[in-house]
Amino acid sequence: MSxxxxxxxxELLILRRRLKKHFAAMxxxxxxxxxxxxxxxxxxxxLGGRRYIEFLLPGLAAMASMTQAFGIASEINIARFYTxxxxxxxxxxxxxxxxxxxxxxxxxxRMLLGCAVIVLLGMLFGVHLRCGPLFWLAAILNGFAFAxxxxxxxxxxxxxxxxxxxxxxxITPMAFLGGTFFPVDSLPDWARHPLxxxxxxxxxxxxxxxxxxxxxxxxxxxxxxxxxAAFFLFALYAVGKARD
Amino acid sequence: MIVQIDCLVKNYPDVRAVDGLDLEIPDGQLxxxxxxxxxxxxxxxxxxxxxxxxxSGAVRIGGVDIERHPRAAKRLCGLAxxxxxLDGELTVLExxxxxxxxxxxxxxxxxxxxxxxxxxxxxxxxxxxxxxxLSGGLxxxxxxxxxxxxxxxxxxxxxxxxGLDPAIRRKVWGLIKKANADGVGxxxxxxxxxxAEFLADRVAFMHQGxxxxxxxxxxxxxxxxxxxxxxxxxxxMTTEYYADRAAAAERLELGGAAATLRRVNLEDAFLALTGxxxx
Numbered sequence: 001m002s003x004x005x006x007x008x009x010x011e012l013l014i015l016r017r018r019l020k021k022h023f024a025a026m027x028x029x030x031x032x033x034x035x036x037x038x039x040x041x042x043x044x045x046x047l048g049g050r051r052y053i054e055f056l057l058p059g060l061a062a063m064a065s066m067t068q069a070f071g072i073a074s075e076i077n078i079a080r081f082y083t084x085x086x087x088x089x090x091x092x093x094x095x096x097x098x099x100x101x102x103x104x105x106x107x108x109x110r111m112l113l114g115c116a117v118i119v120l121l122g123m124l125f126g127v128h129l130r131c132g133p134l135f136w137l138a139a140i141l142n143g144f145a146f147a148x149x150x151x152x153x154x155x156x157x158x159x160x161x162x163x164x165x166x167x168x169x170x171i172t173p174m175a176f177l178g179g180t181f182f183p184v185d186s187l188p189d190w191a192r193h194p195l196x197x198x199x200x201x202x203x204x205x206x207x208x209x210x211x212x213x214x215x216x217x218x219x220x221x222x223x224x225x226x227x228x229a230a231f232f233l234f235a236l237y238a239v240g241k242a243r244d
Numbered sequence: 245m246i247v248q249i250d251c252l253v254k255n256y257p258d259v260r261a262v263d264g265l266d267l268e269i270p271d272g273q274l275x276x277x278x279x280x281x282x283x284x285x286x287x288x289x290x291x292x293x294x295x296x297x298x299x300s301g302a303v304r305i306g307g308v309d310i311e312r313h314p315r316a317a318k319r320l321c322g323l324a325x326x327x328x329x330l331d332g333e334l335t336v337l338e339x340x341x342x343x344x345x346x347x348x349x350x351x352x353x354x355x356x357x358x359x360x361x362x363x364x365x366x367x368x369x370x371x372x373x374x375x376x377x378l379s380g381g382l383x384x385x386x387x388x389x390x391x392x393x394x395x396x397x398x399x400x401x402x403x404x405x406x407g408l409d410p411a412i413r414r415k416v417w418g419l420i421k422k423a424n425a426d427g428v429g430x431x432x433x434x435x436x437x438x439x440a441e442f443l444a445d446r447v448a449f450m451h452q453g454x455x456x457x458x459x460x461x462x463x464x465x466x467x468x469x470x471x472x473x474x475x476x477x478x479x480x481m482t483t484e485y486y487a488d489r490a491a492a493a494e495r496l497e498l499g500g501a502a503a504t505l506r507r508v509n510l511e512d513a514f515l516a517l518t519g520x521x522x523x
Contacts, residue, residue: 002345002346003345003346006342006345006346009342010338013338014333014334083329083331083332084329085329085330085331087295087329088346089346091295091318091321091323091325092318092346092347093314093315093316093318093319093346093347094346243295243296243297244290244295244296
């Protein structure tokens with residue numbers, strides 16, 4: 001417990017010191033997406049009696065739950081290859097579960113802040129999402145899955161330069177294909193089935209359904225939990241293998 | 245014994261960094277590993293600290309096998325790595341607190357020990373400064389304090405004064421001596437001859453992954469005799485060794501102005517054994 005808190009509180013202290021920059025960074029991309037896709041391109045679009053921006057906003061929140069949680073990979077990368085703080089942790093009796101949980105908890109904290117920023121931005125655009133407990137549960141499950149994946153991949157990469165590849169091969173494709181900007185369910189089967197294998201598709205589906213007052217898709221919650229469990233086990237394995 | 249190393253081997257894809265190392269270090273000894281870059285010193289230290297996996301062999305810290313019981317072994321060690329691995333975004337005190345939490349030291353003890361060590365390394369006035377604002381020397385002192393925070397039986401120091409100016413280096417030496425006088429065993433690497441001579445009870449030379457000499461610095465130097473005459477000629481410098489000063493002085497007179505007389509040092513011993521210089 002003490003080692004978990006050490007890792008978690010260290011990340012929180014760093015987050016607190018950079019909070020203004022983080023808030024600005026959390027707001028910029030969603031704001032641009034809302035302006036370009038929500039207002040400019042999709043301004044006149046009607047999706048089953050809803051404005052496109054109402055459809056878009058829960059998707060952006062789901063995407064933020066992925067990107068903000070996955071962002072912990074950058075912090076771990078710095079700790080491994082730049083400040084070498086990770087070696088300080090490796091040389092301590094902290095177990096790999098405590099370490100991985102500490103990083104994942106820090107990622108979830110960032111993720112919750114990121115989602116909250118989007119909900120607040122939505123209010124500025126006149127969109128009021130129904131952010132009940134199930135909305136946040138879906139965000140947390142998705143965040144847990146991507147934070148665990150971030151820990152695992154940050155352990156697996158061999159250099160600072162590889163960090164950029166994670167974004168290119170994991171986050172960007174997921175962001176565009178995971179149901180943020182369009183309803184995956186309206187696609188033909190050949191496209192819909194593979195995209196249903198992405199965790200973000202289920203996060204978008206679950207968060208959008210809850211936010212728009214529809215019945216929550218239970219299967220998506222279960223699938224997100226399964227992704228989270230699998231990625232966390234991968235993270236534990238990768239942390240254990242991180243010694244050279 | 246605080247350290248027992250049996251037939252330690254570490255292979256990397258293209259090189260054998262440590263080649264069958266056997267070593268025993270009694271409790272409380274100040275031991276220095278001396279050798280040039282690439283000799284295998286840092287690899288050995290990283291294995292001891294649990295940062296690098298050994299290929300074969302066995303290592304015990306205070307009788308605890310580091311592969312079978314890594315967490316128990318790590319509790320006995322305090323590491324100050326060669327690279328400054330403090331968190332620049334945290335304050336001096338926060339860095340110590342982070343370390344204390346990693347070692348599960350209860351909060352009252354953690355804070356008391358941190359204050360005690362900040363006084364010890366004369367950083368009490370900078371406790372709330374961000375580490376990124378400290379000089380290299382202050383960071384090295386903080387790393388030493390951090391390594392001692394959980395009261396280890398063995399202090400592992402990898403090139404503890406690398407990159408420091410001579411005055412600061414002597415300050416760090418004083419702190420290492422003080423920790424050792426308080427009963428903490430020290431296992432350090434260095435490629436500074438004078439550092440090993442000044443600090444160590446016992447020195448081992450490492451060359452190409454193997455031990456080539458091991459003993460008290462004075463005993464190792466005595467093998468060459470106590471005195472050396474360096475003669476500078478057209479093909480470079482040659483050194484001759486003499487058991488007593490009078491014989492060396494006599495040779496010095498023959499050498500004229502192009503010769504100097506000095507005491508034998510560990511560099512001479514390393515050169516004689518390996519044909520290479522440490523520094």
